[in-house]
Amino acid sequence: MIKTLMSLASPAGPRARLSILIFHRVLEQPDPLFPGEIDRATFDAICTWLKSWFHVLPLDEAMVRLKRGDLPARAAAITFDDGYADNEVIALPILQKHGLPATFYIATGYLNGGRMWNDSVIEAIRLCPNGTLDLNGTPAAALGQLDMGSIEARRTAIGAVLSATKYLEPGERQQWADALQERSQAVLPTALMMNSAQVKALRSAGMLIGAHTMNHPILARLSPAKAEAEIADGRDALEALLGEPVRHFAYPNGKPVQDYDAASVAIVKRLGFDSAVSTAWGAASAGTDLHQVPRFSPWDRSRGRFGLRLLKNLIAGPEARL
Known part of the structure; x- marks a missing residue:
């Protein structure tokens, strides 16, 4: 039923809509302090649902096809923000098990022992x-x-x-x-974020790596010069690490106006990124600005509720943007 309704809401071709899901961490076990955080078992279930409902595409392919107007029905992409070590240790094997691609946006200032x-x-x-x-x-x-x-x-x-x-x-x-x-007086963990080898491992596994600034600032609160340095330096660090261009970007926090502004978008375009994603709810369509692409993930933990909330997001009105 959900799959049929999603096909009607997002047919193939020019009227297609692209659902992009956003994640941050995948924990080994549920966290008593934050019981709503996604753990291994929950993420495995979500991947099962996504594979049954959607055509999950690599983000770079999805962006090209969105612009070209030839997305498949029920197109989707999976993304992770920040660069947590559990993305490589826990999430990657689950994605590989289900044959699903994902994009990982890395805040490079926290690699190799840093902490947000x-x-x-x-x-x-x-x-x-x-x-x-x-x-x-x-x-x-x-x-x-x-x-x-x-x-x-x-x-x-x-x-x-x-x-x-x-x-x-x-x-x-x-x-x-x-x-x-x-x-x-607490001794804080120093291995929450990925190291350089883990970022390389994600890329070697066929996952896409995107930029997410150096230090995860609120770009709208920075001067244009500081914002550009954060974005460009984060990208350049990833390119040096991977030995290839990094073409996709995620705005830290990602809410239009509140977290990024028109100047931020102009910088991202001037630096030559092919796409940039926000955290505004909605699904992308033919008229979406590829440098303000919406993302959404339901917080529900049952298959039916998760799917219905994704469907509601898919058929919602125009996404929020500048």
């Missing part, structure tokens, strides 16, 4: 050995004392800190994360 600022916040609170976390006298003093007394309290604390820091200037954001780590 938000993960520093999450792990500092997760691993804090104390019942409270006192932030008075730190850059995060406005949050006062955070309750660490339960998993629910820690989850609430993480949400509060991330909300307060997400749109700060990158240097100030890192100061908050560093202060949290120092006050928490």
Whole structure:
């Protein structure tokens, strides 16, 4: 039933629509702190569903065919953002098992032992050995004392800190994360992100590698010069690593206006990327700007609900863009 409705919503040819799914991590086991995060078993099930409903294409092929107007019915692509090590360790074998291609957008500043600022916040609170976390006298003093007394309290604390820091200037954001780590007295993991060999392994396995800046900043909050440096330097690092052009880009955070702006889009086009993806919901159509392509993944965990939400996204109105 779902497949039939998807065929009607996305027929082959000029009226086709392209569904692009976005993922970040695939965990070995469910995370008590974030039970909604995708784990191995859930991702394996999702891949089974996607293969039964869609023609899953490599993203570069999908973009060419979208522009040309000859996509197959129920076209889709799979993407991952940021460059987490579990993408290569856990997600890749599952993708290979199902014969599915995917694109991995890498924030190169965190390769080889780096850690994204938000993960520093999450792990500092997760691993804090104390019942409270006192932030008075730190850059995060406005949050006062955070309750660490339960998993629910820690989850609430993480949400509060991330909300307060997400749109700060990158240097100030890192100061908050560093202060949290120092006050928490936690030893944070250093292998959350991929190393260079893992990025190469993904490419050798036939997966596509895309750029995602160096340090995952909010591009709309940067000067044009700083934004261009982040985008270009991230791409150049990947090209040096892989020995080939990197033609596709993902905007960090990815919401139009809020996270990237017209200047960001102009930079991406000027740097010669073939496509750029956002996190605006929707499915791409013949009229989509290839440098503002929407993406969406349902949060449901049952086959029926996951499929129906994908169908709803597929038939939704024009995607949000600048």
